Amino acid sequence: MILGRFDSRGRPIVECRVRIPRLQVNARILCLLDTGADATYIHQGDAERIGIPFQSLADRVASRGVGGRSAYFQETAFLSFVDGPLVRAYELPLRIAEPDGASTGLPSLLGRNVINHWYMQYDPTNGRLDCTVRHADHTFPAQ
Amino acid sequence: MTDPDDGLKKLMDEEYAREVILGDGGVEVFLKEMQEFHDAVTHLWDEHDALIEKYPDKWVVMGKDGVLAVCDSRKEVLSTVDPIRARGDAYIVEFLDTDPESLVL
Numbered sequence: 001m002i003l004g005r006f007d008s009r010g011r012p013i014v015e016c017r018v019r020i021p022r023l024q025v026n027a028r029i030l031c032l033l034d035t036g037a038d039a040t041y042i043h044q045g046d047a048e049r050i051g052i053p054f055q056s057l058a059d060r061v062a063s064r065g066v067g068g069r070s071a072y073f074q075e076t077a078f079l080s081f082v083d084g085p086l087v088r089a090y091e092l093p094l095r096i097a098e099p100d101g102a103s104t105g106l107p108s109l110l111g112r113n114v115i116n117h118w119y120m121q122y123d124p125t126n127g128r129l130d131c132t133v134r135h136a137d138h139t140f141p142a143q
Numbered sequence: 144m145t146d147p148d149d150g151l152k153k154l155m156d157e158e159y160a161r162e163v164i165l166g167d168g169g170v171e172v173f174l175k176e177m178q179e180f181h182d183a184v185t186h187l188w189d190e191h192d193a194l195i196e197k198y199p200d201k202w203v204v205m206g207k208d209g210v211l212a213v214c215d216s217r218k219e220v221l222s223t224v225d226p227i228r229a230r231g232d233a234y235i236v237e238f239l240d241t242d243p244e245s246l247v248l
Contacts (some may be wrong), residue, residue: 030184049224
């Protein structure tokens with residue numbers, strides 16, 4: 001089981017490793033579980049802190065939210081999670097916010113292109129956010 | 144009919160994924176590094192209220208064993224985390240917001 005947690009504001013969070021081969025990015029971040037997000041997003045604050053080379057981003061795409069349309073860059077990435085003794089990973093198009101300042105204070109979002117592969121028990125009253133993996137693109141057991 | 148090359152391609156894809164996801168260290172190192180990150184997050188969340196009281200509206204950089212730095216600006220945060228990231232150490236950054244806004248995403 002992937003064990004998420006609720007942060008001090010009660011937001012559902014999971015720990016995740018992001019690897020973007022083309023950009024040589026390898027980082028650990030927190031993601032907000034967002035069943036309303038069609039894709040997975042890295043917002044500006046995290047992008048800066050994990051060393052995304054913005055000048056190397058090229059595949060510009062748009063996403064629409066409550067605040068209107070926002071610009072992102074799409075990159076093929078591997079997102080990995082700890083599932084007990086296993087590493088579970090997904091290969092997906094990750095959306096990285098354009099560094100225009102608009103998304104600076106926003107958390108990165110784990111969207112339905114990952115969480116639709118999980119069965120989730122969302123129990124903030126008991127501080128439990130348990131995610132059972134139904135499918136992963138790659139699974140690596142401990143040796 | 145199954146193309147025999149499909150099996151080889153799948154094997155190569157899996158090998159590539161393993162190399163990219165796990166790097167040289169394999170699963171054990173991956174799990175250890177994620178545990179260190181988990182410890183940093185736990186420190187941050189456990190000490191959150193005390194940190195806000197002590198460092199209101201500043202940025203904190205937390206490592207697996209405790210606070211690594213307290214910064215006044217995003218720019219200072221970035222120059223602080225650059226060498227930490229280069230070493231491969233676990234860290235988490237948070238703005239100690241005394242007046243947090245509600246989010247609608």
